[in-house]
Amino acid sequence: MPEIPFTKGHGTGNDFVIVPDPDGVLDLSAAQVAALCDRHFGIGADGLLRVVRSAAGGFGSDAEWFMDYRNADGSIAEMCGNGVRVFARYLADTGLASLDSPLAVGTRAGTKTVTRSDDGFRVDLGTWRTDAADPLVRARGLDVARPGMNIDLGNPHIVVALASDAELDGLDLSVIPHIDPQPEGGANVEFVVPEDPLITAGVGRIRMRVFERGVGETLSCGTGTVAAALAVRSWAGGAPHEWRVEVPGGVLGVSMFEMGGQERVALSGPATLVYSGTVTLA
Known part of the structure; x- marks a missing residue:
């Protein structure tokens, strides 16, 4: 051997x-x-x-x-x-x-x-994509299924908004979240809560936990934090292009910027x- x-x-x-x-x-x-x-x-x-x-x-x-x-x-x-x-x-x-x-x-x-x-x-992660689908996500600790937003950063993500820190902390991600419809090949699932206030000194701030396909819950997911920031920016409507995402393992930075007529995203940490x-x- x-x-x-x-x-x-x-x-x-x-x-x-x-x-x-x-x-x-x-x-x-x-x-x-x-x-x-x-x-x-x-x-x-x-x-x-x-x-x-x-x-x-x-x-x-x-x-x-x-x-x-x-x-x-x-x-x-x-x-x-x-x-x-x-x-x-x-x-x-x-x-x-x-x-x-x-x-x-x-x-x-x-x-x-x-x-x-x-x-x-x-790291410059390049461009990203989404669609009009609203997959439903069920997770242990949530009373009802919640709609998610598909974000593709070269790997697939579904971002789910929660109402409070208590909901986020109460999730049991030792159990695989159920996605309906189930995407071919699976997806990482991010659960996210905005800070209050959402924007401080021009920077958006959110908290996140993630279940990674093929792994389980992890202390951090780089592309997942980017997907979460993109989803919250979309839901907020006109939010900033700089974000700080708190995950169980620390804090990561996300930025959105234009290049060649396309929006690109970057991750730092x-x-x-x-x-x-x-x-x-x-």
């Missing part, structure tokens, strides 16, 4: 096993990923980031480095906003890439650009590398 190096990292408590594979020689099965992410029998994490050169991995990205992201259950995911920041921090700290200038990172949702920011690292070691693959 081979032994491989790894690093443990997190972004506001959303944690990852980082596995360097520059030459694309590792072929991790879903079972191996799930074993590495197991919090009782493995290293423990919400997901795994394989660090591979795009050309070596056959991903066809124009970026030198590709973030091969897997959920904790081993399933493949398109994107992870916290994961991209942690991935960039790993590249910079290990000397594989430099953040002296904007760093391109390949993902299954396209190439994302990472720069340093006052609160850590900022810390990225921490905790420890490194080696592990034997079963």
Whole structure:
């Protein structure tokens, strides 16, 4: 059984096993990923980031480095906003890439650009989409099903507005929320409450909890905070383009800006590398 190096990292408590594979020689099965992410029998994490050169991995990205992201259950995911920041921090700290200038990172949702920011690292997530659907979400702790807003940031989200902090704190997200109609491939579900007042010094402020598909409740979800800010801005009608989103693991910044005639969104926040070691693959 081979032994491989790894690093443990997190972004506001959303944690990852980082596995360097520059030459694309590792072929991790879903079972191996799930074993590495197991919090009782493995290293423990919400997901795994394989660090591979795009050309070596056959991903066809124009970026030198590709973030091969897997959920904790081993399933493949398109994107992870916290994961991209942690991935960039790993590249910079290990000397594989430099953040002296904007760093391109390949993902299954396209190439994302990472720069340093006052609160850590900022990633341009690109454009976003929504539709007119109003899926109903049932969750343990809510008395009735609530309508949600679909937000696509390269990975799917459904944002649900709650009435109070008490409702948010009373959710039991150890049980998978039920979505009607169930989206093909599933979706991350964000439950959000606005602060009072919603806007302070020109910045919108909200609280959020999230259930991530293939993982469960996590302390943070980067793209989820962006989806939540976009949804609340839409519901509020004319709210600002700068947001602070409080999640159980900390605070993340979200900004909306115009480029090339399209609105783009960016996520900023810390990225921490905790420890490194080696592990034997079963």
